[in-house]
Amino acid sequence: MALNDQMIENEQAETSTPKQPTPVATPTAPAAKRPLGAFGRFMRNGKAVFGLSILLAFTLVGIFAPVIAPGNPSAFVARPNQPPSREHWFGTTGQGQDVFKQTVWGTRISLGVGFAVGFLVTLFGLVIGMTAGYFGGRVDDILSLITNIVLVIPGLPLLVTIAAFLPPGPITIMLVLSFTSWAWNARVFRSQTLSLREKDFVSASLVSGESSAYIIFREILPNMTSLVAAAYLSSTLYGIGAQAGLEFLGLGNVSLVSWGTLLYWAGNNAGLLTGAWWTFVPAGLCIALVAFALAMVNYAMDEITNPRLRAEKETARVLKESSLRNSRATPVIRQATPSAE
Secondary structure (H helix, E strand, O other), X not given: OHHHHHHHHHHHHHHHOOOOOOOOOOOOOOOOOOOOOHHHHHHOOHHHHHHHXXXXXXXXXXXXXXXXXXXXXXXXXXXXXXXXXXXXXXXXXXXXXXXXXXXXXXXHXXXXXXXXXHHXXXXXXXXHHHHHHHHOHHHHHHHXXXXXXXXXXXXXXXXXXXHHOOOOOHHHHHHHHHXXXXXXXXXXXXXXXXXXXXXXXXXXXXXXXXXXXXXXXXXXXXXXXXXXXXXXXXXXXXXXXXXXHHXXXXXXXXXXXXXXXXXXXXXXXXXXXXXXXXXXXXXXXXXXXXXXXXXXXXXXXXXXXXXXXXXXXXXXXXXXXXXXXXXXXXXXXXXOOOOOO
């Protein structure tokens, strides 16, 4: 009887004391990443880093040309059309000049003219396009007429005609390219300004009594930063290629050393016919590499500033990360039911 009473007391104690559930380790959510700014996204873009690295390398070569290839690049150092060797890494030209030294020193003029053309073309197009788009009316009609006239004139014949009647040299080529190439950028900037001038922040600036110049360059222009950067990169790419083309045709100062004059003398000395590939391949390869780098940076700018491309890239990244995770279901712990004895 005492044994039965003790068993009943134990059963009552077990039922009255609730069982503590077994703690289950729950995975902690990863810490939220701090959103990156435009500069951070740009520096994490592979195309941007690759393109900027190439441009930086060529810029350093142009700056430190006297250190990398000391001496006069136009000096006659060996017999003409010698192939690459230890003494002359890129061989010699048809006149006996060192191709490596000329390629290094030619970086200065070619990149300088290209960057200057990009800046001037973008500046002219920006001022004319934004002025026409903001003021409208008769101002827009006159500036649009001038822009359309420049657009319909064939570019290459106009370049050749103007460059032939001016003193040859890098400054002449820079001014000619800038004068004949701003119209397309002006059309793009005009259309964007027409869209932005209807926004509320422009109306607020007008009501507050701000000047037109303040509204154009302090209110509208910051919203076109990505478009201006893309126009500058495209114009720089055009400037480098067009300058080399004009100098290849003999419309530049062939006594100066640049990538274009290297191609001119290679063609003038029949480098292709004689098999002296080293006289024109280095300059052509440099132009191609710089153009490729500018295109990579331009594509990166488009990916970062274009909302549709940025959303597609983010979606692809999320899907890729989710596919790499373990897709097994979360295990569920069930309480074991006592087996009937």
